[in-house]
Amino acid sequence: MNNTDKTILQKFTKELSTLHYALTFGALLVTILLYFFTVKEGYFDFSNTDDYFLYLCPLLAIGGVFGGMYMYRNKIAKIDLTNDLEDKLAAYRVATVQKFSLTEGPALISALAMMQTQNLLYLVIALALVVYLFSMKISEDKIIEELGID
Secondary structure: OOHHHHHHHHHHHHHHHHHHHHHHHHHHHHHHHHHHHHOOOOEOOOOOOOOOHHHHHHHHHHHHHHHHHHHHHHHHHOOOOOOOHHHHHHHHHHHHHHHHHHHHHHHHHHHHHHHHHOEOHHHHHHHHHHHHHHOOOOOHHHHHHHHOOO
């Protein structure tokens, strides 16, 4: 890898890391603010069968995590190794942002469900998804390994 490619990769990593942290801490901030400003008397309730969020939030969380991983792997596998670095990075950005979004969306929906129902189960789901989203850190080494950059 020449110096120009290293510079491009460093700039790309910084931009994607900034986006990752913005999405992660944005979801965390929304969840915390909704908890502190809207939950008056929170409780854990697994027995309310009339609460459709009880089914929706876990399904969205599981679907978002596994769907994001599946889509990410497929998009990464389809990146043409003969393309130049900028094309590879653009395709990588799309795959990564989709994976982030499919995790952040269910976290925000769970936070809204907590606000609506006062059930703290949704707070746990939202925070677990935020922690998982945080674990998807971006690094130059990870990008080089996944894209097969020399």
